[in-house]
Amino acid sequence: MDKATTYQKRVNASTQNLSAIRNFVSEHAKEQGFSAQKVADIQLAVDEAYTNIIKHAYNNDSDQIVIINLEFDDEKMVVTLTDHGIGFDVEKYKKPSLQKQIERKRRGGMGVYLMRKLMDEVTYHAKNRKNVLRMCKNKN
């Protein structure tokens, strides 16, 4: 086993915490030597993931908890977000058409697409009302 550094944060599911979560993630990614562009990518992916949990897993119930875990080794960073709300199947997801969304005056539906674009690997496991989203970003 190679050495890994981990950090964890438990937060209530509220958009009020978005800014603090972005800071938590970017601070550690910077400290571990990720480039400014990669830090920005990770920050946005985590923002989108956490926002999705608030809206879809927990239906804006801010009493609920999200656990964010950061794990670094020499090559990569792995972020996992764990919630106990309604599961969301990332695998079934299709890229939304911006044109169609605009015509329907619909917003949203872009978060998962961004997460997949910005990170090197995104996986999702839902079991017994425990949902774990795992996102990985390579350092080089």
Add this chain to the structure above:
Amino acid sequence: MKNFKIDHRTKNGLEVLDLYGELDAHTASQLEDSLKRLINNQKCNIIVNFSELDYIASAGLGVFMAYIEDVRGIGGDIKLTNMNDKVYNVFDLLGFPTLYDILENESEAVEKFLNEN
């Protein structure tokens, strides 16, 4: 909210919204309120200046998606200007440049509006 702010001014008879700070799912409602207010007052030639905006998430882009049809429906447009590379990158990833005018600076937006009207 400390990390986001909007100022409203007019320039050459056009409405300009200056965005400051970070636009995410928490702060997007402020932008939505400002846009709604303009549309309700039939002020539909809108420039949004991003020069002081440091960060945007898809919830911020969603506001522009939700209102662009209304604005164009009453003969106006929302033109976006002065984005830094980081912010532009998010618009680009989601395909905005083909459907929205994203311009270098306000003068270009003013000129475009004048040519269109």
